[in-house]
Amino acid sequence: MNISIFGLGYVGAVTAGCLAELGHTIIGADVQPEKVDALNAGRSPVIEPELDDLLQKAKHDNRLRATKDAAEAVSASEVSMICVGTPSQESGRLNLAFVRKVSGQIAAAILQNGRRHMVIYRSTMLPGSTREMANEFFSDPRVCQMTQIFYCPEFLREGTAARDFREPSLMVMGTHDGSAPENAGAQTLLGGKPAMLTWEGAELIKYSCNYFHALKVGFANEIGRLCKHLGEDGSRIMDVLCTDAKLNISRYYMQPGNPFGGSCLPKDVSALKSFARMEGVSMPLLDNTLDTNQAHLAALIQLITSKEKRRIGLLGLAFKADTDDLRNSPMVAVAEMLLGRGYELHIYDPQLNLARLIGVNASEIQRRMPHLASLLRSSPREVVEKCEVIVASQKCARLDELMIAARPDHCIIDVNGWSELKMLPCKYEGACW
Ligand SMILES: NC(=O)c1ccc[n+]([C@@H]2O[C@H](COP(=O)([O-])OP(=O)(O)OC[C@H]3O[C@@H](n4cnc5c(N)ncnc54)[C@H](O)[C@@H]3O)[C@@H](O)[C@H]2O)c1
Structure with a gap:
């Protein structure tokens, strides 16, 4: 399959290398000439294990090139993957300007080419963003009937990105109504059987995962700080905590529903909170755990x-x-x-x-x-x-x-x-x- 990849930053470059490894032909598109030049030379624009080799091989096999011309990339492909940046604005709000720009370019090129095209958003975007793009750029009936739009979040980690692409921790595909597409092309591209969600659900799961990861890091660090203060080894405590696969590292407690209650959780969270306070150890996550339950x-x-x-x-x-x-x-x-x-x-x-x-x-x-x-x-x-x-x-x-x-x-x-x-x-x- 011929696939154009918009945005040759971290995610785009890894996606290009890994899809080329699977035998696809890649046309990279970026506004930065250095990244386009790097890909055209079979070099990775980012530092990441394996990536130089993957891109070099793709170049050697004549399955990799890049351009600054969005229309050219769409014309040469059946699928466009959008991996452009979605940075935070100063206010903290998400900036969708780059996504909006390429969405407009892709829609215009589809109209001009008059051929069916698949658009896969991979950039991290807040719930409602894909629908916003679909309404804003792909609602013209002439474009709409030729376009299939998916939201497939990316879960790779820098440093092990190529491996994560081949063995993803999670595969999710969002469609306008959450149903699986009739032609399995898009699913095959992801290389497995993704969980199907609506666009909004797929967007939300990416944020839920990152929020959860951030929460875990914060939790481990709070426990670590308390341990150090008490002369205990925080790594050892967390290692032992993680050996409990029944209650700690498990699905148990991972369902929304009742607030927590009973004779233990509220009392023990409360006691540890006041203990940490008296000891002068700052534990904001712990401090707010009772508040979130109250909310x-x-x-x-x-x-x-x-x-x-x-x-x-x-x-x-x-x-x-x-x-x-x-x-x-x-x-x-x-x-x-x-x-x-x-x-x-x-x-x-x-x-x-x-x-x-x-x-x-x-x-x-x-x-x-x-x-x-x-x-x-x-x-x-x-x-x-x-x-x-x-x-x-x-x-x-x-x-x-x-x-x-x-x-x-x-x-x-x-x-x-x-x-x-x-x-x-x-x-x-x-x-x-
Ligand atoms: N870095 C990660 O580990 C990671 C993991 C999962 C998801 N994500 C998400 O994936 C998206 C991309 O992340 P990244 O780290 O690769 O970003 P990045 O900033 O490294 O790269 C984005 C690229 O998009 C290009 N771009 C901007 N406007 C463009 C346009 N109009 N046409 C073509 N290219 C354009 C930029 O020049 C840049 O090369 C973000 O939404 C990010 O949140 C990142």
């Missing part, structure tokens, strides 16, 4: 009250399923707040037997919700029958029990990813989806 709780309450109904049912009150632990349960906070604002509440939690609660678990709930007994219902059906909005924070009922009482005017808010709730004959809304 999530506030968003949930806002979602419930936005329904403008007065009778609210809670499925699950304990901090998670299969326990009667009410200590620091987010749903207790939700219940307290709703009661305080005069809402009528009905609660079902199969694990709760107030007579059997003991210790702090009993005293805390007695203090926070002294009338809890009068709000507890013995079946999920009763809760659904009596309420207009049902908030499900746990899978604590059978679907058929809910089905009996569910009506079209009911609204069910799923806080914990219980997707079967969508089958109920009522309005469904997820907390984060």
Whole structure:
């Protein structure tokens, strides 16, 4: 396949070398003459292991050239990959000027050539950017019918980029509606079976990955600073932490849903935060961890009250399923707040037997919700029958029990990813989806 690559910086040069290695013919396009000259000479414009060899070979095999002329690059290819820079403006906002410029050039060339063309955006762009480009430059029906547009983020790391290209950590393809393209050409180009998302989803996953990486680095460094302060070896502590593949380095806890709660996380995060403060170790991520949980709780309450109904049912009150632990349960906070604002509440939690609660678990709930007994219902059906909005924070009922009482005017808010709730004959809304 003939592929034009717009932007011969880091990503563009690596993409050129690796696609040439797969047997494609590459036409590089850049506004900087030095980069165009480098590619034409079979040299890499950036320092990266393997890249000089890959480009030299491509040049030798007559499968590599570069130009400053965008129209020429599009004319000579069936696919255009956009790898131009997307720098931050002084305000921190993303600058799409380079993407916009090449999008316009590619669209004009497609119109002029009158041939089908595939456009693949690889530059990192905020959600909505690909759609913006599609609307701005490719919406002319004559261009639109000849163009397929994808957003395929790049996950390579400098220093191991060629290897990352061949063995990607993740492959994602965004289309206008999230469905897989009928012709598999674009997927084949990526060399595997990418996860399909909408343009916006694919754009968002790139930022989510980088945010997560940044968060991990920040977390490890905060733990490292605290360790050093205490005379401990931070590397060793993190090594040991990473040996736990069940809870630490795993999918566990990696689902949006309930705010965290219970007898451990809020207490321990709080204790470590005040300890670090007293020790004079700055740990801003730790400092803000309780705040982010509070913001999530506030968003949930806002979602419930936005329904403008007065009778609210809670499925699950304990901090998670299969326990009667009410200590620091987010749903207790939700219940307290709703009661305080005069809402009528009905609660079902199969694990709760107030007579059997003991210790702090009993005293805390007695203090926070002294009338809890009068709000507890013995079946999920009763809760659904009596309420207009049902908030499900746990899978604590059978679907058929809910089905009996569910009506079209009911609204069910799923806080914990219980997707079967969508089958109920009522309005469904997820907390984060
Ligand atoms: N560097 C990485 O490791 C990496 C990894 C994944 C994603 N990304 C993303 O990929 C994109 C490119 O990153 P990079 O590091 O290669 O950027 P870069 O700044 O090194 O290169 C961008 C290139 O685009 C060229 N360019 C600008 N306007 C142009 C135009 N109108 N026509 C043709 N070329 C033009 C520039 O001259 C430059 O050579 C960015 O959005 C970046 O966020 C980078």
